[in-house]
Amino acid sequence: MALDLLSPSGIAESHERIAPHVHKTPILHSRTIDALVGATVLFKCENFQRIGAFKIRGATNATALLSDSARAKGLATHSSGNHAQAVALAAQRTGIPAHIVMPSTSPAVKRAAVAGYGAHIIESGPTIDDRESTMERVLAEVDANFIHPYDDERVISGQATVAREILREDGAIDTVMGPVGGGGLMSGTCLSCHAASSKTDVIGCEPSGADDAARSFATGILQRNESVDTIADGLRTNLSERTFSILKEHLSEIITVTDEEIGNALRFIYERLKIVIEPSSAVPVAALIQQRERFAGRRIGIIVSGGNVDLSALDFGRWRGAFTD
């Protein structure tokens, strides 16, 4: 525990720690997409990960790092999305309780998934303040181990293993692109890429309707989203000081994309790669397509962060599945 979790060796140890419990997800290619961009694009498919998203990596790492006596008290978090399922599964696997605060606005299907892992769900009001105050009340009662979705070195070190698996592919990677929400995934991605080589650019991709990271990056001062409006429901959160400081040091840039660009990229991925992804995962694809002239000739890793989506809420008819006409 004295080890720096965010150092290259700390991330390597996180990788060994979680490897027995998470999938080494496949990397997919598409001739069509390579031809469109004029580049070699590797899609790292965390939609095929356990619980359907990369979040299980960080939650598993944080759980494993607890002492036996601490771990026995169980886990706790607040989340409406994939992190809730990740903590619930990590607890179930370890045989300990999980206390998950979910906003009253969470879709029934997401609550059912969390309940399916045997977690105890506590309903809160819809705002982030509601969630946090409910979480404090719960923690005062149960004394469980709080695992923040991204503002936690154990979590960041776990999420860093996604990029580490991309970098272990044959051949150098020029650029890694992924979605920015709270910044846990992209902080870890920066650290893994920085550890491997100074030559790999890391580009964060963000919806224009929740662009706190782009504004923070542009001004050098941490900004918040006062309101959010995007279909990329996993990316509505704000950076923390911790994730922002890592991104500020290592991220090359942030590209923002509109919901229309996200929808077009989503449909394109469904039709070309034949995989189901959530809107947040289409964000780096949309950024790649938006700026494709710049990326010609490069070897690019795209982090497909997850595949948990309410299909009945998607209106594919609004989006184009092709970019060639």
Next chain:
Amino acid sequence: MALDLLSPSGIAESHERIAPHVHKTPILHSRTIDALVGATVLFKCENFQRIGAFKIRGATNATALLSDSARAKGLATHSSGNHAQAVALAAQRTGIPAHIVMPSTSPAVKRAAVAGYGAHIIESGPTIDDRESTMERVLAEVDANFIHPYDDERVISGQATVAREILREDGAIDTVMGPVGGGGLMSGTCLSCHAASSKTDVIGCEPSGADDAARSFATGILQRNESVDTIADGLRTNLSERTFSILKEHLSEIITVTDEEIGNALRFIYERLKIVIEPSSAVPVAALIQQRERFAGRRIGIIVSGGNVDLSALDFGRWRGAFTD
């Protein structure tokens, strides 16, 4: 060419012949589906195949079996779906022309895909008789090599390689289930399974709205669909005498499913396996779920035949993604 293409060694040679030009597609698993059925279910994912469906196997085999002088005359077929793309790609790869008769009702996206492979598209009227008469006229003009979608031993031998790849997995397979349209895929599947072991049941799965195979199987006499009504657009065709005679000899049974069962199975696969499949591919999954008590404890291979679907035409809100409530 003297070799019997439908014998075990003929199928093995077809496999060697096409292997350099088609993908060995992955086999996926789902803990949720295994738990639902109480069985081990292997999904053979031909949606990840070139052109997005198994049809490239048969078309590639037929093309490769032509003499050089015959092949130079080009390929021809009539199809509104995946076989059209398969013949177009096989021709493009070989550097020969393809003449594809497509009904006027074909979706623009399917025509664009065929045209994208450089094929010459000839429009016909909407009925199967229209297609066939237009095809005859085209063949009288161009003298190209007609490749039937399923009533052709070269095609059946190529499609047989799907099941052959399933059977090469570790461990015995008790049952292989796949969709029945014209019967080319399932004829080949029967022959591969029969060649490997007499212990593997092969079950054909068919939409109740295009149940010519089920009626043919029940009566022992080849029946046709007088009208068709199913979302499984790849399975609206009729068996031929050739495919029916193979199925009659080797198929264990046919299970029919309703469009509602197909839609529920489709959404279930999207949500659980995170893959995009076409409605026809959900038919064997629907059959498995319908009769799941019978399959408990078995090791089952499901042929996921393809992933070419107009997403804007799917109404996911009508279907359930879960079978546990």
